[in-house]
Structures are given as structure tokens and as C-alpha cells.
Amino acid sequence: MKVLLVNPPVYDFALYDFWLKPYGLLRIASALRNQGMDFDFFDFLDRGHNFYENLKLKTDTYGRGKFYSDEVKKPEVLSFMRRKFKRYGIPLSVFLEEIKGNSYDYVLIATGMTYWYIGVKEIIEVTERLLPEAKIVVGGVAATLMPVFYQKLGADIVVRGDDWDVLTGSGLEIDPSNELPLYDVYTKLNYAVIRITEGCPLRCLYCASSILKPGFRVSDVEQVADLVEQLYNKRAIRDFVFYDDALLYGIDEGLLKFFKELEERKLIGKVRFHTPNALHVRKIDEDTARFLKKMGFETIYLGVETINPLLLKQVGEKLSFSDLEVALMNLKMAGFEGSQITAYILLGLPGQDFEEVEESIRVLSKYGINVSLSEFSPIPGTPVGDQAINSLNLKDPLLTNNSVFPTLLYGFERVNYLKNLKINLSRT
Numbered sequence: 001m002k003v004l005l006v007n008p009p010v011y012d013f014a015l016y017d018f019w020l021k022p023y024g025l026l027r028i029a030s031a032l033r034n035q036g037m038d039f040d041f042f043d044f045l046d047r048g049h050n051f052y053e054n055l056k057l058k059t060d061t062y063g064r065g066k067f068y069s070d071e072v073k074k075p076e077v078l079s080f081m082r083r084k085f086k087r088y089g090i091p092l093s094v095f096l097e098e099i100k101g102n103s104y105d106y107v108l109i110a111t112g113m114t115y116w117y118i119g120v121k122e123i124i125e126v127t128e129r130l131l132p133e134a135k136i137v138v139g140g141v142a143a144t145l146m147p148v149f150y151q152k153l154g155a156d157i158v159v160r161g162d163d164w165d166v167l168t169g170s171g172l173e174i175d176p177s178n179e180l181p182l183y184d185v186y187t188k189l190n191y192a193v194i195r196i197t198e199g200c201p202l203r204c205l206y207c208a209s210s211i212l213k214p215g216f217r218v219s220d221v222e223q224v225a226d227l228v229e230q231l232y233n234k235r236a237i238r239d240f241v242f243y244d245d246a247l248l249y250g251i252d253e254g255l256l257k258f259f260k261e262l263e264e265r266k267l268i269g270k271v272r273f274h275t276p277n278a279l280h281v282r283k284i285d286e287d288t289a290r291f292l293k294k295m296g297f298e299t300i301y302l303g304v305e306t307i308n309p310l311l312l313k314q315v316g317e318k319l320s321f322s323d324l325e326v327a328l329m330n331l332k333m334a335g336f337e338g339s340q341i342t343a344y345i346l347l348g349l350p351g352q353d354f355e356e357v358e359e360s361i362r363v364l365s366k367y368g369i370n371v372s373l374s375e376f377s378p379i380p381g382t383p384v385g386d387q388a389i390n391s392l393n394l395k396d397p398l399l400t401n402n403s404v405f406p407t408l409l410y411g412f413e414r415v416n417y418l419k420n421l422k423i424n425l426s427r428t
């Protein structure tokens with residue numbers, strides 16, 4: 001039995017390697033290796049692939065950088081967008097050359113954002129054409145959120161979340177739900193993604209966390225510390241990126257214990273941590289802020305969303321403005337520079353006025369931190385997402401792209417005005 005794992009290319013208006021790794025697919029690779037199964041791995045978004053060697057695309061100090069891209073024709077449904085549409089990732093020809101002459105029993109295709117289906121479709125179509133004997137299995141975030149849609153793209157099997165029972169009797173019986181990612185599949189690696197918890201105890205009405213991971217659990221941090229040690233020693237990896245939804249919850253069993261494990265392995269001070277998926281502001285008290293500094297957190301991203309207390313209350317109330325002020329003070333007292341801290345604010349959340357986003361940018365910029373606009377993407381299956389999709393009749397998932405949705409709500413001029421305001425007022 002031979003398996004091919006693929007992380008497809010992405011069709012979008014913008015894409016940057018902001019520490020993007022197909023975390024689930026890498027765990028599947030571990031499961032296959034542990035069961036002694038033969039497999040190949042191809043990540044269209046691998047910036048360490050030979051293909052990149054002569055491209056001279058810059059990589060920043062934390063391992064992030066630009067992807068290779070080709071401009072493509074905009075799908076009809078997006079023709080109103082005044083931006084270029086691109087295919088991000090290694091050209092198909094490179095992939096075809098790599099798999100030439102091989103045959104596979106299964107092709108497993110990862111899915112990311114729900115609106116990235118064109119890349120998934122591309123790989124399904126290539127598989128159907130060139131590897132007709134292979135069964136196509138899709139899984140990951142988008143397939144879990146829209147299983148029927150992804151099945152219709154041509155998948156034989158859709159794995160929803162961690163429901164690996166769906167493969168029973170198929171011949172490919174694996175369960176990666178307790179595996180760690182296998183980084184050996186990459187020849188060159190600048191950073192590694194890790195996760196020490198799964199799920200989130202909160203239930204914000206626009207978020208899919210509880211659909212993807214219905215419960216909250218802390219993983220075996222000793223094993224994750226072993227992985228960090230191995231990657232540091234064998235591959236000289238310094239930057240570790242948390243994909244956790246709620247990293248500061250269950251902290252005694254989670255982050256604090258993880259810290260002690262790293263301390264025992266003499267890794268504190270040698271490795272750096274990043275939190276692109278945002279930390280919970282309310283959890284950053286004085287001790288936690290000091291601890292984050294001591295542990296080696298290098299960039300801190302905070303989920304602020306909006307400064308409107310009423311709207312925050314309606315969609316989840318995960319913080320208040322005074323929580324934010326306290327957290328920022330604690331972080332600064334612990335030694336973090338404003339340049340290391342970024343507050344995410346939403347742009348285009350239904351019910352969020354344009355004026356309110358403007359006010360959020362103005363107020364937050366005064367704190368000397370970075371402000372990042374998170375363009376809202378309505379996620380199928382979430383209360384706010386479903387309502388937005390139904391009320392605006394967004395039949396094609398492409399219309400739920402984060403670059404598209406705020407434009408539908410506010411119009412181009414106003415979105416550009418907000419983006420420019422952010423550039424002018426905020427540090428980044």
C-alpha cells in the first residue's frame with residue numbers, strides 16, 4: 001500500500017508565509033511512519049523546496065516570507081473585486097515531475113480555509129486524471145466545516161475533524177489524533193509549528209473552534225518538549241509557533257509544565273515562541289506576562305476584535321477594554337517592546353460599523369503597539385457566519401474570502417481608507 005499526502009496550492013488575493021504549515025497532514029505523516037506504511041509527501045506551500053532555490057524571495061528573522069505566485073484569471077463570481085487573483089505555491093509541473101511513474105492507493109489532500117477550494121479541486125482533478133486507481137481522501141479545517149461541498153469536489157472519503165472511524169474497512173486504518181507532526185518530510189525548515197492544547201473553552205459566535213475541536217484538552221507536553229529538543233538539536237530550529245486556540249487556558253498542566261520540560265532540557269533562552277493565532281487578553285496577568293517573557297515569547301498577538309463593549313458582549317465577551325489596558329501594561333512591565341505586540345481587530349464583523357473600526361484603530365494605535373486588521377470571514381456552521389452567508393446569499397464559498405467579505409459590507413473605498421489609516425497610525 002502506498003499513500004500520497006498533499007498540501008494543495010492556494011488561490012487567493014493575498015498569501016504570505018505567516019508561519020503556515022499543514023499541521024494535520026504532518027501528524028498523518030507521523031501516523032503512517034509509525035505504522036511502517038510507505039508514503040510520499042508534497043507541500044505546494046513549502047518554501048524550503050528546491051524550486052525556491054533561485055527565486056531570491058526574502059525570509060525574515062523568524063522564518064516568514066513570500067510565496068511564489070502566478071496571476072490567474074479571477075473566477076466570475078469574484079469579477080467585481082479590484083484586486084489581482086493569484087495561485088500561490090509551487091507550479092503543478094514540479095509536482096507532476098516528482099510523482100511521475102509512481103502509483104498510489106490513496107491520495108490524502110489537506111484543506112485549510114473554506115474559500116481555498118480551487119487548489120483542492122486542482123489536486124483532485126489531477127489525481128483523477130493521472131492516478132485513477134487511487135482513492136481520494138480529504139480532511140482538515142475546510143473539509144470538516146463543509147463536508148458535503150468537499151465531497152462533491154470529487155473526494156471518495158471526507159474525514160470530519162478527528163473522526164478517523166470513517167476509514168474503518170477501507171484498508172487505510174490510521175488514527176493520527178495523538179500524533180505529533182513529522183518534520184522529516186521537509187528538506188529545509190525555518191520554523192516549526194507546535195500545539196500543546198486542543199480546542200477552546202469559550203464559544204464566540206463567529207468562531208469555528210468548537211466545531212473543529214468540540215472539547216478542550218491539554219496534550220502530553222513532555223512529548224512536545226522532546227520534539228522541540230530534537231528540532232533544535234538536529235535541525236537548528238529556533239522559532240516555534242503555537243497553533244493553539246487557547247494557549248493560556250489549562251496553564252498549569254499546559255504552558256507552565258511545558259516550560260519546565262524545556263528548562264530541564266536547557267532550551268530556555270535558546271528557542272523563541274510566536275502566537276499568530278492570538279492569546280486571550282484576559283489571561284495576561286502580571287505573572288503570566290513575566291512568564292511569557294522568561295519563556296522566550298518573541299511576538300505576542302492579542303485577540304482584541306473591537307473596542308465596542310456591546311458588540312463584544314453579543315459575540316463572545318472574551319475581554320473588556322480595561323482587560324486590554326491591564327494586559328498591555330503587564331506585558332510592557334515584563335519587558336516586551338511595543339513592536340513585539342500586535343492587537344488583532346476585526347474588520348467587517350456583521351454588526352460592526354465602519355466608524356467603530358476607525359475608532360478601534362485610532363484608540364489602539366495610541367498604545368504604541370502594532371495593530372493588525374483581521375478581515376472577517378464568515379465561517380459556515382458558526383451562528384454569525386451562517387447568518388451572514390444566508391442574508392447576503394453567499395452561495396459560493398469564494399465570497400466568504402476574508403478579502404471579499406468586508407468589501408461587500410463597507411465597499412472598496414471605505415476598506416482602503418481603514419487600511420491606510422492603520423498604516424499611517426499603527427507601528428506596522
Ligand code: B12
Pocket residue numbers: 012014015016018019020021022023024025027028108109110111112113114115137138139140141142144159160161162163176177206207208209212213243244245276277373374375376377378379380400402
Ligand atoms: C493556525 C491558523 C491560522 C494560521 C495559518 C493557517 C494555515 N496553516 O492554513 C494563520 C495565523 C496564518 C491564519 C490566518 C487566518 N485564519 Co486561521 N486558523 C488557524 C487555526 C488556529 C489552526 C488551523 C490548523 O492548521 N489546524 C490544525 C488542524 C487541521 O490539524 P489537526 O487538529 O491536527 O487535524 C485533525 C483533523 O482535522 C484531521 N486532519 C487535519 N488535516 C487533515 C488532512 C487530511 C487529508 C485528512 C484526511 C485529515 C486531516 O486529522 C487531524 C488529527 O485527527 C484555525 C483554528 C483551528 N482550531 O483549527 C484557524 C482558522 C482555520 N482560521 C480562520 C480564519 C478566519 C483565518 C483568517 C481569515 C483570519 C483573518 N481574518 O485574518 C486568516 C486567513 C489567512 C488567509 N490568508 O486567508 C478560521 C477559518 C476561516 C474559514 N473560512 O475557513 C479558523 C477555523 C479559525 C476560526 N476563527 O474559526 N490561521
Ligand code: SF4
Pocket residue numbers: 200201202203204207208209245246303316318
Ligand atoms: S476565544 Fe478565540 S478560539 Fe475561543 S471561541 Fe473565541 S475566537 Fe474562538
